Amino acid sequence: MAIRVRRRAEARWAGTVPTGKGHIRTASGALDSDYSLRSREADDAEFNTNPEELIGAGLAGCFAMSVANLLNVDGYADVGVTAKAMVQLEQTDAGFRITEITLSVTGSAAGLTDDEFALIADEAKRTCPVSLALAGTTITLSEKRVVG
Template sequence: MASITRKATAHWEGDLKSGQGRLDTPQSGLMAGTRYGFNTRFGAEKGTNPEELIAAAHAGCFTMALSAKLTEAGHPPQSLDTQAEVELGMEGGPTIVEIRLKTQARVAGLDAAKFRALADDAKQNCPVSKALSAVPISLDAELVE
């Protein structure tokens, strides 16, 4: 299979603190001109920021990878719910210091140890985890009934 390219665009006007920008994902329209700026990143103003988008990408990628691993093992999931938290540390300048994945899975006929092994494999091998491998990534994986 040939490689697949996905793209997003960012537009910015003004200085760092008073300026603002727009993010677009032309193929999906997911962002559709979503505003971002200093106060959406470092404050509580409504809008998005790069860390939130990384979290969304990681949650989605990991969840798809886990679904694939479970299905390959003969246990297709009934449901998977994943939250990703990207922590932006401020010491020495803004730096992503940790990513925490938390997933809950409804999977019939699978024991906790096998589930954990498959979840760890998905965490290590999803493309976004690989791209972010310079950052510590933790995983809390739970089977629920």
């Protein structure tokens, strides 16, 4: 039987882009946050979320689950995975674009080697549903096995 899951989110915006503000929320209630041009441009925790941060969180979450699943399928035990995504937004001649996402992952599992972890991380990058949805963006991957 095929599994089909639908997730909902909503965003509202009021005013001009430079001075206006928006609000993003998810149906689950996990996210309910304001956003603005300042939250997209500033690297300051004082400001709320932004679309690029949410894309990064979605990719990191999906990717960590994918790596953990592949490790489990391959028979590894005591699995631990941490994924981080850095989303780069740039103003280009064609307008603002997400030009690159740097995805880093660390992981550990009993008996896992560096080479095996690199292969599994690469497979997760190729098969993670969010990675596939972001296929129009360059995703650069670095991986590191954690010993212990």
